[in-house]
Amino acid sequence: xxxxxxxxxxxxxxxxxxxxxxxxxxxxxxxxxxxxxxxxxxxxxxxxxxxxxxxxxxxxxxxxxxxxxxxxxxxxxxxxxxxxxxxxxxxxxxxxxxxxxxxxxxxxxxxxxxxxxxxxxxxxxxxxxxxxxxxxxxxxxxxxxxxxxxxxxxxxxxxxxxxxxxxxxxxxxxxxxxxxxxxxxxxxxxxxxxxxxxxxxxxxxxxxxxxxxxxxxxxxxxxxxxxxxxxxxxxxxxxxxxxxxxxxxxxxxxxxxxxxxxxxxxxxxxxxxxxxxxxxxxxxxxxxxxxxxxxxxxxxxxxxxxxxxxxxxxxxxxxxxxxxxxxxxxxxxxxxxxxxxxxxxxxxxxxxxxxxxxxxxxxxxxxxxxxxxxxxxxxxxxxxxxxxxxxxxxxxxxxxxxxxxxxxxxxxxxxxxxxxxxxxxxxxxxxxxxxxxxxxxxxxxxxxxxxxxxxxxxxxxxxxxxxxxxxxxxxxxxxxxxxxxxxxxxxxxxxxxxxxxxxxxxxxxxxxxxxxxxxxxxxxxxxxxxxxxxxxxxxxxxxxxxxxxxxxxxxxxxxxxxxxxxxxxxxxxxxxxxxxxxxxxxxxxxxxxxxxxxxxxxxxxxxxxxxxxxxxxxxxxxxxxxxxxxxxxxxxxxxxxxxxxxxxxxxxxxxxxxxxxxxxxxxxxxxxxxxxxxxxxxxxxxxxxxxxxxxxxxxxxxxxxxxxxxxxxxxxxxxxxxxxxxxxxxxxxxxxxxxxxxxxxxxxxxxxxxxxxxxxxxxxxxxxxxxxxxxxxxxxxxxxxxxxxxxxxxxxxxx
Numbered sequence: 001x002x003x004x005x006x007x008x009x010x011x012x013x014x015x016x017x018x019x020x021x022x023x024x025x026x027x028x029x030x031x032x033x034x035x036x037x038x039x040x041x042x043x044x045x046x047x048x049x050x051x052x053x054x055x056x057x058x059x060x061x062x063x064x065x066x067x068x069x070x071x072x073x074x075x076x077x078x079x080x081x082x083x084x085x086x087x088x089x090x091x092x093x094x095x096x097x098x099x100x101x102x103x104x105x106x107x108x109x110x111x112x113x114x115x116x117x118x119x120x121x122x123x124x125x126x127x128x129x130x131x132x133x134x135x136x137x138x139x140x141x142x143x144x145x146x147x148x149x150x151x152x153x154x155x156x157x158x159x160x161x162x163x164x165x166x167x168x169x170x171x172x173x174x175x176x177x178x179x180x181x182x183x184x185x186x187x188x189x190x191x192x193x194x195x196x197x198x199x200x201x202x203x204x205x206x207x208x209x210x211x212x213x214x215x216x217x218x219x220x221x222x223x224x225x226x227x228x229x230x231x232x233x234x235x236x237x238x239x240x241x242x243x244x245x246x247x248x249x250x251x252x253x254x255x256x257x258x259x260x261x262x263x264x265x266x267x268x269x270x271x272x273x274x275x276x277x278x279x280x281x282x283x284x285x286x287x288x289x290x291x292x293x294x295x296x297x298x299x300x301x302x303x304x305x306x307x308x309x310x311x312x313x314x315x316x317x318x319x320x321x322x323x324x325x326x327x328x329x330x331x332x333x334x335x336x337x338x339x340x341x342x343x344x345x346x347x348x349x350x351x352x353x354x355x356x357x358x359x360x361x362x363x364x365x366x367x368x369x370x371x372x373x374x375x376x377x378x379x380x381x382x383x384x385x386x387x388x389x390x391x392x393x394x395x396x397x398x399x400x401x402x403x404x405x406x407x408x409x410x411x412x413x414x415x416x417x418x419x420x421x422x423x424x425x426x427x428x429x430x431x432x433x434x435x436x437x438x439x440x441x442x443x444x445x446x447x448x449x450x451x452x453x454x455x456x457x458x459x460x461x462x463x464x465x466x467x468x469x470x471x472x473x474x475x476x477x478x479x480x481x482x483x484x485x486x487x488x489x490x491x492x493x494x495x496x497x498x499x500x501x502x503x504x505x506x507x508x509x510x511x512x513x514x515x516x517x518x519x520x521x522x523x524x525x526x527x528x529x530x531x532x533x534x535x536x537x538x539x540x541x542x543x544x545x546x547x548x549x550x551x552x553x554x555x556x557x558x559x560x561x562x563x564x565x566x567x568x569x570x571x572x573x574x575x576x577x578x579x580x581x582x583x584x585x586x587x588x589x590x591x592x593x594x595x596x597x598x599x600x601x602x603x604x605x606x607x608x609x610x611x612x613x614x615x616x617x618x619x620x621x622x623x624x625x626x627x628x629x630x631x632x633x634x635x636x637x638x639x640x641x642x643x644x645x646x647x648x649x650x651x652x653x654x655x656x657x658x659x660x661x662x663x664x665x666x667x668x669x670x671x672x673x674x675x676x677x678x679x680x681x682x683x684x685x686x687x688x689x690x691x692x693x694x695x696x697x698x699x700x701x702x703x704x705x706x707x708x709x710x711x712x713x714x715x716x717x718x719x720x721x722x723x724x725x726x727x728x729x730x731x732x733x734x735x736x737x738x739x740x741x742x743x744x745x746x747x748x749x750x751x752x753x754x755x756x757x758x759x760x761x762x763x764x765x766x767x768x769x770x771x772x773x774x775x776x777x778x779x780x781x782x783x784x785x786x787x788x789x790x791x792x793x794x795x796x797x798x799x
Contacts, residue, residue, distance in 0.1 A: 042268065417644070496538065
């Protein structure tokens with residue numbers, strides 16, 4: 001198969017090139033299905049129980065998506081000028097696309113006694129602001145900052161900040177355009193700002209917008225930057241603009257195909273999507289480097305351009321194919337992840353890696369053939385080669401010490417890595433100078449807590465919410481809830497019912513309680529419903545059938561570890577009090593990803609390890625050599641895990657990818673190393689001769705390609721989305737450890753476990769390569785990447 005493909009490419013380069021473009025065209029229909037989803041809902045599969053519970057919650061109580069507008073005034077809120085601004089802003093928000101409800105301090109339903117009846121009016125009459133005298137405003141202020149249903153919900157304790165909540169229409173299947181809405185509101189708020197008034201945005205709508213912008217900005221900046229670095233490296237190596245253009249085309253088209261096929265499979269752009277194109281670039285770059293370097297080796301060896309390209313394509317066919325397969329397997333292991341964006345990313349890059357290999361032979365190679373006569377050797381300045389033969393002697397001399405030290409380091413890494421905790425910190429998804437972080441810190445100083453959670457409690461039957469015994473249990477639970485450390489406030493239909501009951505009894509605080517009978521509860525709720533302004537009813541607190549109720553709470557939770565502990569405590573208490581309830585909402589939904597991360601981390605890594613191990617054994621035709629090749633790939637992951645723990649890191653959405661990704665990529669070096677080792681061994685080379693050859697000719701270029709990979713992943717330091725930043729930097733660190741293991745641990749283990757051959761053996765891997773002039777030469781099945789001879793004229797491959 002190899003010879004047929006290579007001969008077809010060389011003899012019919014135009015046909016091969018056309019085939020590659022037909023192959024590329026198969027991915028292009030995917031762009032008609034391009035879609036994005038940056039909301040929290042994208043992280044779960046449709047049949048996920050946590051998402052199903054949240055969907056049920058929204059079906060009963062309406063949308064939980066909102067945007068929180070916080071207005072801060074140096075003069076304070078309770079003056080005519082500021083309240084006029086609150087009124088005007090609220091009216092403007094009603095006009096924004098897809099906003100179905102706006103709540104503010106002005107229209108908050110204020111329940112009070114009136115003769116033998118109750119009066120429910122807006123807390124502040126927006127139509128009579130001009131008539132409010134300072135004494136009346138001061139009275140209103142006192143009521144607000146002492147009412148637990150208003151303080152820190154609508155007004156800060158110091159009365160300098162008020163919150164306006166704009167609720168979006170429900171949209172699981174057809175979500176509102178969050179980014180567009182937030183940008184519109186951002187522009188609107190600028191018209192209200194002054195020296196006295198500052199406005200801040202927050203909530204799910206704003207967070208979704210910045211997730212989208214962060215992903216898009218990271219892609220627009222990092223992708224061109226890393227491509228520029230890579231083509232710069234190619235130009236430095238080969239001094240040829242044509243080589244630069246070929247490589248650029250290979251990298252670009254590989255990404256085009258990966259993205260097209262991903263859309264065709266129904267994948268959507270999300271916050272992890274920024275990592276995928278850059279990851280593929282670093283992998284595709286290796287194929288180009290191997291083909292080009294072997295081609296220039298062929299130019300030196302044969303002084304014939306056509307022989308050189310045939311030499312390169314034949315000798316890189318299986319090594320590059322196999323490294324592409326192992327890399328693809330590493331990413332494909334994420335395909336089973338329950339976290340949908342991780343699954344999409346793994347499958348997409350896996351497809352992209354294979355596409356990159358096909359393009360490297362059917363598009364990149366023909367482009368070399370088209371200009372093969374122009375790529376001739378010319379003089380170059382002498383340059384000393386990067387020689388590592390001195391390290392071979394060191395490794396052989398200290399092999400036992402290297403293995404012992406490595407074992408200690410590996411066990412230490414495994415021990416420390418086992419202490420790593422899985423933790424998501426929503427507040428740390430962006431850098432400290434980001435708008436979300438800066439505004440969040442300020443608002444927390446004013447309101448105490450910004451995080452929210454929802455509790456849905458189901459009654460046993462229709463109208464069961466009106467059962468006084470049920471409500472008393474819920475009331476006791478709600479009182480207990482507010483006593484938990486970290487939980488600041490909670491509100492439910494019980495708050496409204498108790499206020500209404502008190503008002504019907506002359507505002508006597510003794511009657512701030514749940515009515516005694518079910519009929520009294522029904523009557524008071526009906527009275528409240530009939531009295532409140534339109535759009536301010538209780539449908540967002542009680543289901544239509546009155547068989548479920550909602551408790552909305554505020555908490556100050558900085559991590560999923562804290563959040564899950566509190567959620568478990570709450571749900572245990574619900575069960576203890578025989579209440580059929582659960583904790584839901586965006587924050588609990590996000591925290592629930594921790595369980596999926598743990599499952600993904602273990603399953604994907606061991607799947608990748610198993611399948612890559614099988615490939616190595618089959619490729620090297622030796623169980624012993626295949627398993628030995630895994631050692632330098634497991635070692636850096638263990639060492640990296642230990643380092644993660646020592647620097648105080650934890651496993652999050654970005655870190656969960658590192659192990660399997662590094663295993664898939666780092667094994668490439670081991671394959672090249674073991675291919676060359678086996679070839680020399682079959683030729684009868686002693687261990688000393690074999691290692692000297694490896695350190696002189698194989699490891700230097702592998703060092704350089706690893707450096708390229710590390711540069712590629714290190715580019716994520718410029719990412720604004722922190723999980724992507726962590727993923728890139730930690731991957732670069734682990735790949736660095738992998739290179740160290742390849743040049744020390746792997747040869748040390750081989751030196752101690754292998755023996756010198758008794759007599760020279762005939763190479764079983766050599767084959768005769770038939771060239772067009774009917775001459776033949778013996779060449780090995782694997783050729784290491786290009787390394788110019790020491791103190792010899794270097795080829796200048798400029799056009």
